[in-house]
Amino acid sequence: MALKDITLGQYFPGNSVVHRLDPRTKLICVVLYIVALFLASWFITYAVMFGVLAGAIALSKVPPKSILRGLKPILFIVVFTALLNIFYTPGTTVLAQVWIFTVTLEGLWRAFFMVIRIMMLISGTFLLTYTTSPILLTDGLESLLGPLKKVRVPVHELAMMMSIALRFIPTLIEETDKIMSAQRARGADFESGNLIQRAKALLPLLVPLFISAFRRADELATAMECRCYHGGEGRTRLRQLKYQARDYMTLFLFLATTIGVGVLGHFGL
Amino acid sequence: MQPIIETKQLTHIYSAGTPFQHTALDSVDFCAYPGEYLGIIGHTGSGKSTLIQHLNALLKPTSGQVLFQDMDIWSDPKLTRKTRFQVGLVFQYPEYQLFEETVYKDISFGPKNMGLDEKEIDRRVRAAAYFVGLRDDHLEKSPFELSGGQKRRVAIAGVIAMEPKVLILDEPTAGLDPEGVESILGNIREYHQAHNATIILVSHSMEEVARSVDRLVAVNDGVIPFQGPPCEVFQYGDALEKMGLGVPQLTRVFHRLKAMGVDIDPSVYTLDQAKAIILRALNRSPRLDGLCGERTKESPECSSPPAEQGTERAASAEKEAD
Structure with missing residues (x-):
């Protein structure tokens, strides 16, 4: 088993326009994009949305193949939604009727657009995580959610927890790999046996893993305290987020598209 | 003698076929x-x-063989375990x-x-x-x-x-x-x-x-x-x-001595060897004898002095060799 091959956060380092956009811009744009997707209703609006997505992917220089690969895990949900929509949409043009299942023309159209909508939704959010490093993403989230501090939401702490968690995922994977090898060298068998045997076999892996995670957490807390960390109050940043001209342009374009799609969708286009 | 364990043309490539591909071992023949x-x-x-x-x-x-007591350890799952x-x-x-x-x-x-x-x-x-x-x-x-x-x-x-x-x-x-x-x-x-x-x-x-x-x-x-x-x-x-490895400090001193023209075998790595070689070198060269004869006689019974002392002594020999 190659645990090392798992990529989390799935960031694709690059230097395209999309990569260089402010993370807040990208977050807002993704939200606008999702809203627009739900406002779209027929071919024209979906074509516009597809154009936006395709344009963004092209600009980001992320290989379209890897975006398609990201869609694989949600295949089941897509098929399931499609089936539900096909069979449970009431309509006037009945195409076929078997037992309690009725297939209508409206149902087929609805299922078709639903599948497209889900796939475009996932692709769009993937593009965000592909082009934004996890650290920038949490920075952007913290900045966007900043106003919530006024109502005592611990935004900074949440963002800090998120970045620490992201930072330690690769470390923990490496650690797991190491402990697994060490126990395997003593004859541990993680691959065979029934469910109960397998669960038991995980004990020699989980105990050391938890202990080391706690130890790391403890060390990190001490190290942070040694450097006088006391929460977000009055903390400045090494890299300040700053909106550039391109950010305003992008925001404007996305807002215009969303409104446009909303209007067109309203008229059923 | 028959090796107990050996590798034949052992090659291992991590993440083969991805941009992170890395050859960690390249046709290694190793035996113990x-x-x-x-x-x-x-x-x-x-x-x-x-x-x-x-x-x-x-x-x-990735390719090649690992033999334990002449049997390929991957030939049979039981043998692997x-x-x-x-x-x-x-x-x-x-x-x-x-x-x-x-x-x-x-x-x-x-x-x-x-x-x-x-x-x-x-x-x-x-x-x-x-x-x-x-x-x-x-x-x-x-x-x-x-x-x-x-x-x-x-x-x-x-x-x-x-x-x-x-x-x-x-x-x-x-x-x-x-x-x-x-x-x-x-x-x-x-x-x-x-x-x-x-x-x-x-x-x-x-x-x-x-x-x-x-x-x-x-x-x-x-x-x-x-x-x-x-x-x-x-x-x-x-x-x-x-390669970023270096030799033991003691060996390095002897390499330097050799480079400076002292007739000495530089491949020493234990204190006992070092002592024997220095004494031999001193006996061979009467020019040095007068200077460090006394010093080496001082502690002839000292069987295992810490490494620093050994280097120091060798270093002083180096100084006096000039």
């Missing part, structure tokens, strides 16, 4: 003989860890793999997986604990109550309890104080003698390796550039240093 005390040296990322993980079937070769017990591997910082409630249970994890009966397990656990210098009252304690050095001993005992024919240790002394280093190296030597086992000691500390091993294998960039008895390998002082 029964009862041999072998040292593997190489800096971080040289491929030495990859190599030793192949020896007990934790990693599968058996090899893991016959070739014991102690990882770096092994104390982080402890998990049982008591030291006794943790040491018995390996023997239990071998399917031995209770009596044999008990014998092996006690024997292994004895080897690494754990007292009987330690056995019923939780491994997490012990000190760092003791935890490491428990972890090493956990591998020794399987009584492997080949014992591989990856940096077993990393992070220990000098006393701990000495005692662990002593335990390993004892196991080597008592079981006539093959020991493979992986390290980047030349001093440590040079003292114990019969033969040295240097690993660099996935290949083995040098191997042989320490004195032979240390003749390639410059090349070793280029």
